[in-house]
Amino acid sequence: MIRKPIFAANWKMNIGPSETEDFAKSFLSKVQNRTFPADIVIAPPFVSLAKAAEILGNVSSIALAAQNCSQYDSGAYTGEISGMMLKEFFVHYVILGHSERRAIFGETDEVINAKVRKARELNLKPIFCIGETLDERKAGQLEKVLRTQVSQGLKGVTERDLQDIVIAYEPVWAIGTGVTATAEQAQEAHAFVRSLVAEQFGNDAAAKIRIQYGGSVKPGNAAELMACPDIDGALIGGASLEPQSFLDIIQNGAPA
Numbered sequence: 001m002i003r004k005p006i007f008a009a010n011w012k013m014n015i016g017p018s019e020t021e022d023f024a025k026s027f028l029s030k031v032q033n034r035t036f037p038a039d040i041v042i043a044p045p046f047v048s049l050a051k052a053a054e055i056l057g058n059v060s061s062i063a064l065a066a067q068n069c070s071q072y073d074s075g076a077y078t079g080e081i082s083g084m085m086l087k088e089f090f091v092h093y094v095i096l097g098h099s100e101r102r103a104i105f106g107e108t109d110e111v112i113n114a115k116v117r118k119a120r121e122l123n124l125k126p127i128f129c130i131g132e133t134l135d136e137r138k139a140g141q142l143e144k145v146l147r148t149q150v151s152q153g154l155k156g157v158t159e160r161d162l163q164d165i166v167i168a169y170e171p172v173w174a175i176g177t178g179v180t181a182t183a184e185q186a187q188e189a190h191a192f193v194r195s196l197v198a199e200q201f202g203n204d205a206a207a208k209i210r211i212q213y214g215g216s217v218k219p220g221n222a223a224e225l226m227a228c229p230d231i232d233g234a235l236i237g238g239a240s241l242e243p244q245s246f247l248d249i250i251q252n253g254a255p256a
């Protein structure tokens with residue numbers, strides 16, 4: 001297998017510290033002593049990371065992610081969390097450029113690029129999110145939007161750094177809506193994103209980079225989506241909030 005699939009649970013602003021304890025213990029009991037042909041990542045809210053790290057921090061089959069991090073190291077940045085701080089909680093991945101960060105909190109390609117580069121400087125692995133809105137898709141701008149997001153978001157990133165970056169293609173219209181992209185739509189977009197990486201970094205880098213799909217992934221549609229040749233796992237929101245549902249997606253998407 002050239003690319004190991006990666007399944008990441010993005011809890012968004014759900015599951016506080018006490019619920020994290022319940023989730024982590026339950027999930028751990030289901031995965032303990034088992035091996036999966038996939039990387040498993042869980043991204044709790046910042047305040048739940050300590051509890052998640054306490055229970056899952058030393059579990060080699062599960063990695064923790066943050067849902068965001070600052071592009072700055074330290075100082076007068078009220079409300080921000082630095083990558084160095086995250087590393088104290090066994091955090092190895094960080095979700096950057098999620099469409100909710102872009103649309104609701106105004107993060108630009110430039111800011112996201114600064115965060116991606118800072119994360120790599122600190123040896124954190126970005127899960128770099130891209131994706132078009134429904135209006136953009138309807139207007140025939142899918143490729144233009146993805147091209148801009150990839151070229152701007154990964155500007156100045158080295159080929160070496162790229163090996164520790166995961167791209168998450170998430171069509172905004174499929175996020176939290178129950179409307180999943182069809183396997184054909186997802187595959188087409190993923191192949192295009194891979195071709196963009198090839199243009200920017202070369203064919204070898206493009207063949208190696210993992211591109212996750214995100215947007216209403218459920219246990220029932222995971223297998224069909226993951227069977228697509230350019231889809232290397234999933235970034236899961238709603239269906240990752242329950243341990244069995246998250247596990248079912250992993251098992252259906254990457255059967256042992």
Ligand SMILES: O=C[C@H](O)COP(=O)(O)O
Nearest residue numbers: 010175176215216237238
């Ligand atoms: O980060 C996850 C995505 O935004 C997908 O969310 P969803 O699975 O609830 O549609």
